[in-house]
Structure formats: C-alpha cells, structure tokens
Amino acid sequence: MTEPRLLIDSHGRTLRDLRVSITDRCNFRCLYCLPETEAAQNFYRGHWAHLPNPAPIVQQWVPRAHILSFEEIERVIRLGVSLGIQKVRLTGGEPLLRHNVEDLVARIAAIPGLTDLAMTTNGFFFPQKARALRAAGLRRISFSLDSLARDNFKKITGRDGLAEVLESISLAQELGLHPVKVNAVVIRGLNDHEIEALADFAHERDLSMRFIEFMPLDSARAWLKEMVVPGREVLARLQTRFSLRPVPTENPSATARRWAFPDGRGEVGIIAPVSEPFCGHCNRIRLTADGKIRTCLFSVKEQDLRSQLRAGASDDELADWLKGVVWQKEARHHIGEPEFRPPPRSMSCIGG
Numbered sequence: 001m002t003e004p005r006l007l008i009d010s011h012g013r014t015l016r017d018l019r020v021s022i023t024d025r026c027n028f029r030c031l032y033c034l035p036e037t038e039a040a041q042n043f044y045r046g047h048w049a050h051l052p053n054p055a056p057i058v059q060q061w062v063p064r065a066h067i068l069s070f071e072e073i074e075r076v077i078r079l080g081v082s083l084g085i086q087k088v089r090l091t092g093g094e095p096l097l098r099h100n101v102e103d104l105v106a107r108i109a110a111i112p113g114l115t116d117l118a119m120t121t122n123g124f125f126f127p128q129k130a131r132a133l134r135a136a137g138l139r140r141i142s143f144s145l146d147s148l149a150r151d152n153f154k155k156i157t158g159r160d161g162l163a164e165v166l167e168s169i170s171l172a173q174e175l176g177l178h179p180v181k182v183n184a185v186v187i188r189g190l191n192d193h194e195i196e197a198l199a200d201f202a203h204e205r206d207l208s209m210r211f212i213e214f215m216p217l218d219s220a221r222a223w224l225k226e227m228v229v230p231g232r233e234v235l236a237r238l239q240t241r242f243s244l245r246p247v248p249t250e251n252p253s254a255t256a257r258r259w260a261f262p263d264g265r266g267e268v269g270i271i272a273p274v275s276e277p278f279c280g281h282c283n284r285i286r287l288t289a290d291g292k293i294r295t296c297l298f299s300v301k302e303q304d305l306r307s308q309l310r311a312g313a314s315d316d317e318l319a320d321w322l323k324g325v326v327w328q329k330e331a332r333h334h335i336g337e338p339e340f341r342p343p344p345r346s347m348s349c350i351g352g
C-alpha cells in the first residue's frame with residue numbers, strides 16, 4: 001500500500017488550509033498590526049500608558065529579491081494541494097499591492113483539487129481590481145473594517161479610506177463574491193463602542209461579520225491583555241441587542257463561532273484565539289511572502305522553503321521536506337503564559 005501523501009503533524013492534525021502572504025508591503029498602518037502613526041502611538045501611550053518612547057518598531061521590509069515569484073507561489077500551492085491542502089487564502093501585507101495579482105489568482109484557481117480560494121484585503125484598491133479578480137476565479141473575499149466612523153477608521157488604519165472600503169464591500173456583493181466577510185479586530189477603548197453598529201451593518205447589508213480578538217502580533221509590541229475584548233463579552237453585548245441563533249458548523253477546524261440574525265440576513269462570528277484558543281483543531285499552515293513556512297501564527301522559528309525552491313529541489317524532495325516541517329507543528333500557542341514570546345515578525349509579514 002502506498003503511504004498517504006498528506007500533511008499530518010505529530011498531534012494527529014491533518015493540514016488542509018494554506019494561507020499565502022504575497023507581499024509584506026501595505027498601504028495602511030493599522031494600530032494592531034503596523035502601529036507607526038502618531039495616532040496609534042498616542043492611543044497606546046494615552047490610553048494604556050505603557051509604550052516606550054520612541055516605540056520599538058521592529059518592522060523591516062523584505063528585500064524584493066526574496067519575495068517569491070508567481071511561478072514559485074504556484075508551485076508551492078500545487079505541491080500543497082497534492083499533499084491534501086484544500087483551501088488557499090491569499091493575504092499579506094496588502095495583497096492588492098502585488099502587481100498583476102489577478103494573474104496569480106488565475107494560476108491558482110486552475111489548480112485541480114483546490115476547492116476553495118479566498119483573499120483577505122483592506123479593500124482600498126479593490127474597486128480597481130474587482131472585475132479582473134472575479135474573472136480570474138476568485139470566489140470569496142474578506143475585508144478588514146474595524147470602524148464605521150470616518151475619524152475612528154482613520155485613527156485605526158492611518159488612512160482616510162472608509163468610503164473606499166464601503167464601496168468595495170458593496171461592489172464585491174454586486175459581483176457575486178460569496179460570502180463577503182468583514183473582519184473587525186476589537187480593541188478596548190478604541191472601537192469596542194462600535195460592536196453593535198458593526199453588527200447592524202452586517203445585518204442591513206447581509207454580510208458575514210467577524211469580531212476578532214486582538215493578538216500580540218503588532219510590530220511595536222504594544223499589545224496588553226487588558227486591551228483584548230474577550231469574545232464572550234462581545235457575544236453577550238450582541239445577544240442583549242439581537243435575537244441571535246447559533247449557526248452549526250460541521251468543520252471542527254473553523255475558527256469562528258457563528259450566529260445568525262432571526263430573519264436570516266447576515267451573520268456575526270466571534271474569533272477568540274486569545275481567550276478561547278482553538279489550537280487543538282488547527283489545520284492551518286502559512287507561507288510568508290519571502291518563502292518561509294510558519295506552522296503557527298506564533299511560531300518563533302520559520303522554516304526556509306525559499307532556499308529549497310531556489311536550490312533546485314525536486315517536487316518529491318520538497319514534499320518530504322514539507323512533511324517533516326509540518327510534523328513539528330506546535331501543539332498550541334502560549335499567549336498569557338510566563339514563557340510566551342511574541343514572534344519576531346508582525347501580522348503584516350506573517351499573513352493573517
């Protein structure tokens with residue numbers, strides 16, 4: 001009998017979901033990711049009074065020569081699919097900053113065996129790319145939207161771009177991308193007063209809203225657990241306002257617990273990796289823009305696939321190498337524990 005060609009770790013998890021960061025560059029400076037703006041630093045200093053002055057920004061852009069080409073990305077995804085990967089999400093940095101991203105989408109959409117291709121974007125440049133992405137085979141999209149108030153949006157993202165993102169969300173729906181998801185990272189004292197308004201928005205516009213706990217993945221190391229609004233608090237507030245009914249899921253690896261509105265329009269989901277970790281069922285693996293494999297968002301060690309690719313490794317050699325890397329996937333993260341160390345690179349490099 002031939003050995004099954006699957007990516008299995010030493011904790012018995014089979015990996016099915018590959019997140020691919022296609023650039024580490026970004027046109028936004030989100031306070032929870034790349035808090036380089038004055039507004040971000042003022043928030044952390046004023047509200048939480050702990051950020052050193054100057055802030056310890058550790059962000060460094062990856063040299064262009066290290067960024068994987070479309071050919072290299074496609075090859076890794078093909079290999080992943082041959083090893084049981086079913087779902088690919090393109091992310092970044094801001095994926096729409098990558099030139100001709102629609103060509104990459106078309107290449108990936110054509111890979112036999114891949115059942116799900118999605119993208120996470122801040123949405124700013126989506127109107128310019130939307131039709132090409134749809135024609136190339138993109139079916140699902142998630143937008144980041146943490147505030148519906150223009151000033152707060154600007155404070156959070158460093159960019160006066162609320163109108164553009166709202167336009168992008170409507171356009172994605174018009175083009176039939178489905179589901180259109182909207183991600184909001186909830187931070188105490190910043191946008192937690194907008195939880196109900198964001199849920200109203202999801203209901204009115206028939207969107208899948210996701211409220212995400214703030215994780216220690218910002219480039220300034222500004223995260224404090226006091227800033228995290230636990231998922232159960234978000235849910236309690238939503239339940240006070242809406243008659244929500246749970247949406248059952250058959251996928252044990254799903255990150256969100258979901259609730260539908262009574263009339264079936266739109267839904268909300270809670271992603272609570274900090275207060276209610278779901279590591280036991282994690283089936284995800286990440287490829288960074290510079291070709292490093294990360295077996296966990298919080299991996300402190302990255303595995304260098306790029307040098308294997310560029311040294312001329314065969315597909316079989318790469319598959320064996322990847323299986324060995326996956327076998328060592330971390331059992332869980334250690335946020336909140338004394339030995340926890342945040343990873344050296346921020347979410348914008350890792351790919352959310």
Ligand code: SAM
Nearest residue numbers: 033092093094120121122144183214215347352
């Ligand atoms: N630039 C794109 C965007 O913002 O949608 C894609 C990359 S971004 C790193 C992917 C997701 O990670 C976004 O939904 C963002 O809200 C989330 N994210 C970034 N930093 C985070 C943090 N510290 N904690 C929780 N989520 C975070």
Ligand code: SF4
Nearest residue numbers: 026028030033093122
């Ligand atoms: Fe850019 Fe996305 Fe990070 Fe915001 S969350 S700074 S949009 S990569």
